[in-house]
Amino acid sequence: MTDYDQARWQTGDGRYEPLLSEKDTTRVEIGGAGDGGDESGDDDSPLPDELTRDSLELPALSEPELARHYTRLSQMNYGVESGPYPLGSCTMKYNPSFTEDVAADPNGAVHPDRDDATVEGSLELQYRLQDYLGRIGGMDAVTLQPPAGAAGELTGILIAKAYHEAHGNDRSEVIIPASAHGTNFASAAMAGYDVVELPSGDDGRVDLDALDAAVGEDTAALMLTNPNTVGLFERDIETIAEMVHDAGGLLYYDGANLNALLGRARPGDMGFDIMHYNVHKTFATPHGGGGPGAGPVGVVAELADYLPRPHVRESDAGYELYDPESSIGKLHGFHGNWLVLVKAYAYIARLGDAGLRDASAKAVLNANYLGSQLDYDIPYGPFHHEFAASTGEQDAADVAKRMLDYGVHPPTTKWPEMVPEAMLTEPTEVESRETLDDLARAFNAAAGEDDATLADAPHATTARRIDQVSAARTPRLSWRALDDE
Numbered sequence: 001m002t003d004y005d006q007a008r009w010q011t012g013d014g015r016y017e018p019l020l021s022e023k024d025t026t027r028v029e030i031g032g033a034g035d036g037g038d039e040s041g042d043d044d045s046p047l048p049d050e051l052t053r054d055s056l057e058l059p060a061l062s063e064p065e066l067a068r069h070y071t072r073l074s075q076m077n078y079g080v081e082s083g084p085y086p087l088g089s090c091t092m093k094y095n096p097s098f099t100e101d102v103a104a105d106p107n108g109a110v111h112p113d114r115d116d117a118t119v120e121g122s123l124e125l126q127y128r129l130q131d132y133l134g135r136i137g138g139m140d141a142v143t144l145q146p147p148a149g150a151a152g153e154l155t156g157i158l159i160a161k162a163y164h165e166a167h168g169n170d171r172s173e174v175i176i177p178a179s180a181h182g183t184n185f186a187s188a189a190m191a192g193y194d195v196v197e198l199p200s201g202d203d204g205r206v207d208l209d210a211l212d213a214a215v216g217e218d219t220a221a222l223m224l225t226n227p228n229t230v231g232l233f234e235r236d237i238e239t240i241a242e243m244v245h246d247a248g249g250l251l252y253y254d255g256a257n258l259n260a261l262l263g264r265a266r267p268g269d270m271g272f273d274i275m276h277y278n279v280h281k282t283f284a285t286p287h288g289g290g291g292p293g294a295g296p297v298g299v300v301a302e303l304a305d306y307l308p309r310p311h312v313r314e315s316d317a318g319y320e321l322y323d324p325e326s327s328i329g330k331l332h333g334f335h336g337n338w339l340v341l342v343k344a345y346a347y348i349a350r351l352g353d354a355g356l357r358d359a360s361a362k363a364v365l366n367a368n369y370l371g372s373q374l375d376y377d378i379p380y381g382p383f384h385h386e387f388a389a390s391t392g393e394q395d396a397a398d399v400a401k402r403m404l405d406y407g408v409h410p411p412t413t414k415w416p417e418m419v420p421e422a423m424l425t426e427p428t429e430v431e432s433r434e435t436l437d438d439l440a441r442a443f444n445a446a447a448g449e450d451d452a453t454l455a456d457a458p459h460a461t462t463a464r465r466i467d468q469v470s471a472a473r474t475p476r477l478s479w480r481a482l483d484d485e
């Protein structure tokens with residue numbers, strides 16, 4: 001067994017930390033007449049009457065009771081501040097807290113409706129971040145507006161579409177390797193394209209013969225990540241770019257794996273025309289739980305006129321917003337997830353060129369060290385910042401549950417499908433050798449266990465096996481949903 005136990009705050013009847021509404025069933029009324037609240041104020045509310053209320057009943061709890069409740073819940077959770085989180089492709093690196101300090105500066109919290117002329121500092125920061133990202137990716141212009149990588153993909157493909165339409169090109173297909181992230185297929189389809197799936201070659205990379213057969217006058221774009229989703233560098237990227245460009249298509253770079261290349265190689269130099277950056281992966285802004293993240297998009301000069309509006313530029317008068325000439329429109333309100341972008345800016349500025357180069361070196365070194373310590377087979381290599389181990393006869397999902405018992409978060413499981421029972425593992429540069437050894441111990445302990453032990457795991461966590469399908473399909477998002485049962 002294990003020497004690990006996750007925190008468990010249980011009541012006498014074995015239930016976990018009760019809801020606040022269960023902790024105290026007395027209610028206090030906030031905002032009603034008794035509270036001295038101003039009920040007449042609602043007349044000015046821009047909200048429809050049925051969505052407003054005069055008062056709110058809340059459980060009668062003191063501040064320490066509230067603080068303890070939320071602290072207990074956080075202790076029963078697991079995050080990158082409690083241990084390693086090697087989810088392959090997701091790049092779950094630790095978010096250094098200095099970026100939070102920068103984002104907490106009251107001068108940064110400007111209202112998005114403020115007159116542009118009064119927020120020049122914010123515009124300058126956006127301009128500088130556009131510039132940083134452009135230089136990192138080898139792109140000529142960058143929009144900060146999309147709120148996630150997936151939104152960046154949609155933005156990029158809409159830009160490709162606008163470009164083709166403006167040039168009278170009638171193209172209906174986007175080519176995507178079978179190993180790509182699900183969002184690539186969804187983004188291309190949302191933009192109205194037919195998806196042509198490209199099988200991987202025997203070496204795990206793009207199969208040039210298959211690409212040659214797929215590419216043609218219907219090709220609007222090829223979407224690719226490099227290194228790919230099993231961590232392999234696409235060595236033939238220049239040939240691939242030439243094949244797509246010769247056919248009149250554009251090359252889209254999925255930036256989720258940029259952490260492997262930071263400061264060393266640039267998608268723009270490889271021939272990509274459009275890319276997104278996942279700042280919550282590469283530049284250590286908060287990640288998970290659905291956001292907020294940000295997915296800035298970079299393009300080559302020829303596509304800059306299609307960027308979302310508004311865009312920030314430098315002029316004689318200072319920094320200003322303008323609408324690019326053939327803009328695809330708005331992808332998000334105002335300037336995107338602004339404070340997330342402030343954190344990304346702070347991270348890049350603090351690390352500088354040398355720090356970013358160091359991050360990619362250590363990300364690749366850590367993945368290769370961890371891979372070298374595992375009893376499981378890693379079918380494809382040499383890999384960079386992540387690898388896909390195969391659990392072989394064991395069910396990868398069961399192995400993942402068992403790893404929780406050793407106090408670590410498991411990798412991404414069963415994806416990509418080119419590796420049977422895949423454990424896509426990305427430790428990132430932030431882990432120490434000791435933590436990598438802990439991870440290897442968890443993998444190798446699970447590798448030696450029988451199916452019965454694995455099928456029953458986890459044992460040491462707050463919650464044991466959960467019904468994942470119900471949790472995803474019929475989530476109960478408020479205490480009222482529980483009360484109604």
Ligand SMILES: *Cc1c(COP(=O)(O)O)cnc(C)c1O
Nearest residue numbers: 089090148149150181183254256
């Ligand atoms: C995470 C990821 C995406 C999508 O990014 P989000 O920010 O989660 O929307 C796209 N492609 C790959 C390879 C990814 O890992």
